[in-house]
Amino acid sequence: xxxxxxxxxxxxxxxxxxxxxxxxxxxxxxxxxxxxxxxxxxxxxxxxxxxxxxxxxxxxxxxxxxxxxxxxxxxxxxxxxxxxxxxxxxxxxxxxxxxxxxxxxxxxxxxxxxxxxxxxxxxxxxxxxxxxxxxxxxxxxxxxxxxxxxxxxxxxxxxxxxxxxxxxxxxxxxxxxxxxxxxxxxxxxxxxxxxxxxxxxxxxxxxxxxxxxxxxxxxxxxxxxxxxxxxxxxxxxxxxxxxxxxxxxxxxxxxxxxxxxxxxxxxxxxxxxxxxxxxxxxxxxxxxxxxxxxxxxx
Amino acid sequence: xxxxxxxxxxxxxxxxxxxxxxxxxxxxxxxxxxxxxxxxxxxxxxxxxxxxxxxxxxxxxxxxxxxxxxxxxxxxxxxxxxxxxxxxxxxxxxxxxxxxxxxxxxxxxxxxxxxxxxxxxxxxxxxxxxxxxxxxxxxxxxxxxxxxxxxxxxxxxxxxxxxxxxxxxxxxxxxxxxxxxxxxxxxxxxxxxxxxxxxxxxxxxxxxxxxxxxxxxxxxxxxxxxxxxxxxxxxxxxxxxxxxxxxxxxxxxxxxxxxxxxxxxxxxxxxxxxxxxxxxxxxxxxxxxxxxxxxxxxxxxxxxxxxxxxxxxxxxxxxxxxxxxxxxxxxxxxxxxxxxxxxxxxxxxxxxxxxxxxxxxxxxxxxxxxxxxxxxxxxxxxxxxxxxxxxxxxxxxxxxxxxxxxxxxxxxxxxxxxx
Numbered sequence: 001x002x003x004x005x006x007x008x009x010x011x012x013x014x015x016x017x018x019x020x021x022x023x024x025x026x027x028x029x030x031x032x033x034x035x036x037x038x039x040x041x042x043x044x045x046x047x048x049x050x051x052x053x054x055x056x057x058x059x060x061x062x063x064x065x066x067x068x069x070x071x072x073x074x075x076x077x078x079x080x081x082x083x084x085x086x087x088x089x090x091x092x093x094x095x096x097x098x099x100x101x102x103x104x105x106x107x108x109x110x111x112x113x114x115x116x117x118x119x120x121x122x123x124x125x126x127x128x129x130x131x132x133x134x135x136x137x138x139x140x141x142x143x144x145x146x147x148x149x150x151x152x153x154x155x156x157x158x159x160x161x162x163x164x165x166x167x168x169x170x171x172x173x174x175x176x177x178x179x180x181x182x183x184x185x186x187x188x189x190x191x192x193x194x195x196x197x198x199x200x201x202x203x204x205x206x207x208x209x210x211x212x213x214x215x216x217x218x219x220x221x222x223x224x225x226x227x228x229x230x231x232x233x234x235x236x237x238x239x240x241x242x243x244x245x246x247x248x249x250x251x252x253x254x255x256x257x258x259x260x261x262x263x264x265x266x267x268x269x270x271x272x273x274x275x276x277x278x279x280x281x282x283x284x285x286x287x288x289x290x291x292x293x294x295x296x297x298x
Numbered sequence: 299x300x301x302x303x304x305x306x307x308x309x310x311x312x313x314x315x316x317x318x319x320x321x322x323x324x325x326x327x328x329x330x331x332x333x334x335x336x337x338x339x340x341x342x343x344x345x346x347x348x349x350x351x352x353x354x355x356x357x358x359x360x361x362x363x364x365x366x367x368x369x370x371x372x373x374x375x376x377x378x379x380x381x382x383x384x385x386x387x388x389x390x391x392x393x394x395x396x397x398x399x400x401x402x403x404x405x406x407x408x409x410x411x412x413x414x415x416x417x418x419x420x421x422x423x424x425x426x427x428x429x430x431x432x433x434x435x436x437x438x439x440x441x442x443x444x445x446x447x448x449x450x451x452x453x454x455x456x457x458x459x460x461x462x463x464x465x466x467x468x469x470x471x472x473x474x475x476x477x478x479x480x481x482x483x484x485x486x487x488x489x490x491x492x493x494x495x496x497x498x499x500x501x502x503x504x505x506x507x508x509x510x511x512x513x514x515x516x517x518x519x520x521x522x523x524x525x526x527x528x529x530x531x532x533x534x535x536x537x538x539x540x541x542x543x544x545x546x547x548x549x550x551x552x553x554x555x556x557x558x559x560x561x562x563x564x565x566x567x568x569x570x571x572x573x574x575x576x577x578x579x580x581x582x583x584x585x586x587x588x589x590x591x592x593x594x595x596x597x598x599x600x601x602x603x604x605x606x607x608x609x610x611x612x613x614x615x616x617x618x619x620x621x622x623x624x625x626x627x628x629x630x631x632x633x634x635x636x637x638x639x640x641x642x643x644x645x646x647x648x649x650x651x652x653x654x655x656x657x658x659x660x661x662x663x664x665x666x667x668x669x670x671x672x673x674x675x676x677x678x679x680x681x682x683x684x685x686x687x688x689x690x691x692x693x694x695x696x697x698x699x700x701x702x703x704x705x706x707x708x709x710x711x712x713x714x715x716x717x
Contacts, residue, residue: 265681
């Protein structure tokens, strides 16, 4: 009954080619606009280039400079701080929203849409409006805090201590709706039988959440955490519009530093070196998360 | 996202580098109609460009100008990318001196030294374009800073118009002109958030060097700025930044009695009055000065046209650049309230015949300051120092740092971070 091997491999080749042809349009775009530039940036990290004259090989000079550059270090620290705030808070808020809206009740569709809405809004509009809400003297946020009896409400985006929390809060508000949708999908994929079995065994709501919901959500949580981490380390638009890295360097982040060094100051080699560091950082963090996930699944 | 985009831009630019050698600059022997391309920003809201194009076409009927319109905020980055990709746009407008230094330093602009020497002495701001004895651009406008004031608010507060003010008198006057509270508050002054409002004024009037690394000369001007703010006589810095307050709306809606600002604002007020969006009764006065000095010293910055090294029509492009900085070009843009680089009594007289322009003696005096120093000295360090000074400026103005600490930090950072 066995086919002759040649026909089989020919059919295999055919299938492969058909598969490739489906991927091709996407892959072309990816290769041309992402892969080639990424490789170019990698090579540029070891060069001096002003975008016009031929690049000059400088070896590790850019990386050495990076170690000495106070602004880049500040940017690295701020990016990490932002991620430390943004990743867990967004994940928690999204999970809480998903649990709240994963039930049969009147108007649940409306509330889900409402929670998702900030994500559809343009980032620039979000940043401008929240900037006004956070205005230290006339802003609604501080007026509300006054009502609650807070004597000295924070200066938010005008204060070096509070600018980062303000930016994190805004980004959590904007992103939680999107991740809520992912969590909702995850929740609905958990078989009801598991909950029933847990109930039969006498598990309370908290135990059911810990023993059924959380393990059931593991793949989704993993995805959400990776997406959030990558997103956090790439943060740019929100910060540029809301604080432009200020006051001082209080909210200066890595992608903004790359933009300043490369596009504004025209030092593409150095900017590429910083982006290489950013890339390695995200890669390592993602690998760690993969490792954790694999260990947990065993 | 942006990082990926940036990488993409870099890669594309690299790819574009390879076949570049093929497209050299255009030949100068061409005859017949020429379509000249000129890179400009926000054409619709910057009427001087179309005005210049029309005047140039009238003088040279066989050359038509085709603008390459770029959003003002993106202009420097867009032009950087264009030139890196071997773009053949003929004329490139130099929005800032910092851009000029970068483009000319990379060898992206044509040498215009001959035209520059021919115009020497007549063009204000030309010196700023001197690069080791060579010139790669010619200024066509030269803005300088004056004090705009609202006559109605002065009359209501029974205060004399601001003639020969010192900075201390300016602060006192601003306090007297401040009235009301909350939404209807009228401020005696509005100091915009740019660092030039403190730094460039201090540098111009004390002779301090913004690239020098010693910033003690800024202290007095910071004391003035913070005194205004503490007295509530100006919108505080934090609010102005978070609300993205526009200086034009503060002045044109009568919410501020005095606004120090560049002369480009004149054209905007004239246009807005013509369009009926403001009825402000205004005048200009010389900038306030330091106590114990004579004469009027202010600061300013030129704007210039340059010819792309890879221009398709080099000869026509050079003709346009020369025209824009000549008397004819100056007459054309003076007609819409723009201050040209070409200075002559004829131009000054023409300026004050514009409809809507205040014609009192104080305004005329303000229009002829004794000395206009450059806003920011230009070198390959300018961009880096600028970033540091701007960051520390925010900290001082939001009172995150005391004046002396902020200045000390500027000095340490410039020393350590700018080699």
